[in-house]
């Protein structure tokens with residue numbers, strides 16, 4: 001996921017090589033993953049970009065097309081991968097992922113079990129969190145999804161950190177050979193309560209489980225099962241508030257796009273509007289910020305629980 005240096009250590013410092021995956025960044029909402037192949041080109045609205053020009057450049061470099069258009073070549077971090085991967089299922093996004101990786105206390109060397117794998121959005125972050133010595137065992141009962149996830153993990157370079165199994169975790173539970181091995185278990189399943197007893201057996205003493213569910217009824221059922229063997233049960237809903245920034249001319253009055261300016265600014269100042277927008281005005285143009293109208297709302301509930309130590 002993060003490029004590795006010649007000794008195999010994850011490194012953002014090394015230069016782009018043939019075969020690397022790069023995230024081609026046009027704008028924050030326009031990125032794509034591209035494998036660097038000498039002799040290939042990338043064509044977009046900014047022109048034609050030769051991959052050969054990219055080789056030897058540092059990740060983060062600005063590169064130019066034949067007509068002087070430009071893009072940035074970013075390292076394929078899990079954060080960016082989550083934004084560009086192909087969605088074969090619903091996926092987890094950065095707000096939930098970052099919270100759960102921390103709350104599950106996942107650090108290098110940990111062993112983590114996950115089901116279902118889905119599109120592998122969470123798995124790539126789990127892999128980086130446990131690298132270089134830990135391991136993620138992820139299971140999905142859908143063969144094709146498991147195969148596509150394996151291909152993606154090869155592509156992003158986390159394949160040595162992840163094993164993908166095809167298994168009905170709600171029906172059969174996790175495999176016996178993993179009993180007592182897991183520091184953390186993560187479930188993103190339609191009926192997680194069916195998998196919780198097995199997840200409990202997989203955890204080391206004091207291990208933590210997290211279950212993601214979009215509906216509160218699923219959470220209630222999971223909690224009833226968790227109470228038998230787990231303690232410190234908590235449910236969170238993570239809401240992310242993003243902002244839109246726009247530069248407008250100071251003369252503009254009430255806008256029809258939600259950006260409103262109450263009075264033309266004469267000197268630099270900063271204040272908040274009723275809608276909570278921060279306004280910084282200076283001279284002829286004004287920078288305005290307002291909460292994004294399309295901010296993603298509810299994704300789901302994250303329920304955490306710690307295995308009871310007997």
Ligand SMILES: C[S@@+](CC[C@H](N)C(=O)[O-])C[C@H]1O[C@@H](n2cnc3c(N)ncnc32)[C@H](O)[C@@H]1O
Nearest residue numbers: 089092116118119120121122140141168169170
């Ligand atoms: C919402 S997706 C998981 C998305 C994943 N967390 C991500 O971030 O990409 C749920 C996955 O669970 C799998 N699944 C559903 N029931 C299952 C079961 N009984 N055993 C294993 N996997 C199951 C589905 O095939 C699906 O791929």
